[in-house]
Amino acid sequence: MLDLNGVTPIYIQIAEWMENQILNGTFQIDEKVHSQYTLAEMFNINPATAAKGLHLLSEEEILYTKRGLGKFVSPLAKTIIMEKRKSQTLTGLITDLVLEAKQLQVEDDELLEMIRKEMKQQKGEEI
Template identity: 60%
Template sequence: MILNTDGTKPIYVQISDWLETEILSGNIGADEKVYSQYQLAEMFNINPATAAKGLNMLADENIVYKKRGLGMFVSPDALDMILIKRKSLTLKRLVLEIVTEARQLGVSETELVEMIKEVNNVREE
């Protein structure tokens, strides 16, 4: 992953998002150790404090937990928590943007649903 340093999303949020994606993709499983702030800092060429802030975001959401002296580990329920979070925040925001754009372009609900089905069918093939 390449961090977007020119974007509006803070780097620590990008780190948090990247770790969530690693968990979602199965690269880091439940109760497995996640990268340390120093490993993340070296991987992405960022300040360790920035990496720690991304890790702490996940800890605040109980997606990872700390084992004193050992580091951070993926919570047993992390996968479900991330799925719920992304469905309720990210997916709903994207759907709202699509629906708003469709209204502005005069695209009916039926047309929009058909477009979604077409895209879904192409991805399944």
């Protein structure tokens, strides 16, 4: 459900919720998604806010519009969502990592070495 008092704006939470539904297969390619009114009713929010969330997904080409019929899942939706999350989540984690290292006065080389070591270890486990 939504976190109405959270940091993330509600329309972005709506977009993310819809992305999750697409990723887990609730909405398939070329299937019609919920309208702004259905979403407004489901999440107890203003329909304009729900529309803003849907609009965001259209702009990112995760959804496409059939005039008069509503919004549908685009064929590349899953790929686009995964690529987007990879770049955003990973960048965020790296920022936090570097910041924490700085506060702990970890040298650059030391940090890089730690990352390499971790990567090696995980690769080793996979084999």
